[in-house]
Amino acid sequence: xxxxxxxxxxxxxxxxxxxxxxxxxxxxxxxxxxxxxxxxxxxxxx
Numbered sequence: 194x195x196x197x198x199x200x201x202x203x204x205x206x207x208x209x210x211x212x213x214x215x216x217x218x219x220x221x222x223x224x225x226x227x228x229x230x231x232x233x234x235x236x237x238x239x
Contacts, residue, residue, distance in 0.1 A: 194230075194233065197210070197233075197235070198235060202235065202236075202237070203235075203236040203237055204230050204233060204234060204235050204236060205233070205234040205236065206228060206230050206231075206232070206233055206234075207230070207231050207232040207233075208229045208230040208231045209228075209229050209231075210226060210227070210228060210229075211226070211227050212225070212226050212227075213225050213227070227230065232239055
């Protein structure tokens with residue numbers, strides 16, 4: 194997305210949130226929440 198929009202530009206994202214976890218090499222458990230985008234609308238600049 195960052196290659197298509199500028200900071201401050203208004204957008205609408207339609208999709209779903211997913212959560213997952215993984216373990217680092219040091220054994221720490223990390224949690225990640227991601228947006229899986231189905232549609233992106235660029236509205237304009239601020």
